Amino acid sequence: MFSAGKMLSTCKKFGLAARRRKFASLFLTLLLGGFAASSPPAFALFYGFNQQAQSYQHEGESLVQSGNYEQAVSAYTQAINLLPYDAVQGRADAYFGRAIANDVAGHFDQATQDYGWSRDYYLKAAQYASYGGNSADSGLNGGYDSQIGQELVNLVRWRATVNPRSSDYMEDAGPMKLWDLRKMPLKVFIDDSQESGWSSDLRDLIWRAINCWTNVSGSPVRFTTWNSASGADYIVTRPTAGGQIAVGSGGYTSGVDEPSEPNMLKQSKSLLSCRGYDGNYYSQEDKNLLYNLALHECGHALGMGGHSPSGQDIMYWKAPIFKLSDRDGNTIRRMYQGR
Numbered sequence: 001m002f003s004a005g006k007m008l009s010t011c012k013k014f015g016l017a018a019r020r021r022k023f024a025s026l027f028l029t030l031l032l033g034g035f036a037a038s039s040p041p042a043f044a045l046f047y048g049f050n051q052q053a054q055s056y057q058h059e060g061e062s063l064v065q066s067g068n069y070e071q072a073v074s075a076y077t078q079a080i081n082l083l084p085y086d087a088v089q090g091r092a093d094a095y096f097g098r099a100i101a102n103d104v105a106g107h108f109d110q111a112t113q114d115y116g117w118s119r120d121y122y123l124k125a126a127q128y129a130s131y132g133g134n135s136a137d138s139g140l141n142g143g144y145d146s147q148i149g150q151e152l153v154n155l156v157r158w159r160a161t162v163n164p165r166s167s168d169y170m171e172d173a174g175p176m177k178l179w180d181l182r183k184m185p186l187k188v189f190i191d192d193s194q195e196s197g198w199s200s201d202l203r204d205l206i207w208r209a210i211n212c213w214t215n216v217s218g219s220p221v222r223f224t225t226w227n228s229a230s231g232a233d234y235i236v237t238r239p240t241a242g243g244q245i246a247v248g249s250g251g252y253t254s255g256v257d258e259p260s261e262p263n264m265l266k267q268s269k270s271l272l273s274c275r276g277y278d279g280n281y282y283s284q285e286d287k288n289l290l291y292n293l294a295l296h297e298c299g300h301a302l303g304m305g306g307h308s309p310s311g312q313d314i315m316y317w318k319a320p321i322f323k324l325s326d327r328d329g330n331t332i333r334r335m336y337q338g339r
């Protein structure tokens with residue numbers, strides 16, 4: 001969210017609106033995929049030697065990526081049914097995956113339930129790790145489990161207060177900041193340097209993504225390209241060191257306020273985690289992920305401090321989608337209405 005004073009939101013895809021978070025489920029795949037790839041579990045906590053459960057988990061992840069959300073829910077359900085009760089890490093991951101699939105499919109209540117189960121299993125996994133299972137052999141990562149468990153505590157609490165079915169998420173994704181419309185078109189610098197930017201094909205991809213926000217009917221948002229960070233309103237770069245984006249997050253957006261107007265933005269800056277400078281080393285999936293992230297972080301750069309509770313919106317914390325929803329459009333329009 002906007003911290004008092006200067007910073008706008010820190011998008012993380014793992015955070016929450018309650019303070020803010022990331023990886024779209026694509027990102028999720030990266031995250032959880034990281035787990036799945038870790039060394040073979042020595043005991044039941046992870047997948048309990050249950051290769052079948054693990055393959056259902058992976059199937060769920062690819063089904064979300066390919067937009068087959070109902071089928072993804074079924075695949076995750078299969079994984080859950082196959083996992084022993086003490087496979088706490090595997091169950092935490094499977095419920096987490098199913099929560100997102102349910103949210104994107106529009107089954108918000110089931111998603112909330114799944115987030116609750118996932119929360120409990122992550123916290124349990126963190127507890128187990130603290131008993132000594134936190135070694136390379138166990139496949140447990142107590143620090144991560146504890147962090148995501150806490151995120152989910154906040155997420156579940158927040159979900160009880162929001163309405164994913166309203167016509168926009170103005171109230172749910174606050175606090176909002178705004179750009180003075182006299183500054184339109186906003187000058188956008190997409191970094192082109194080897195160390196913190198992208199080759200031209202990837203800059204085009206990012207440019208296309210952020211321009212989706214200008215295509216909303218009735219939205220006054222306009223962008224123009226700018227050749228350097230100096231004088232730019234919105235700067236998009238790649239992280240140059242670890243720690244610039246929170247663990248589990250795909251992006252981070254910060255904002256600077258106009259000196260005399262704390263709710264007006266003077267500049268926004270997004271960091272997008274990705275494979276690197278050169279598009280030749282990107283798979284289609286990597287490109288999709290970067291596009292999705294650019295689209296999402298741009299929403300923060302335009303002034304949205306938090307996240308939508310609906311998995312069908314780009315401003316959902318783990319949105320796997322590639323276009324703005326009606327609610328995304330309604331929200332940006334309402335933010336700038338009458339400005």
Ligand SMILES: [Zn+2]
Binds near residue numbers: 012013021300317
């Ligand atoms: Zn975000």
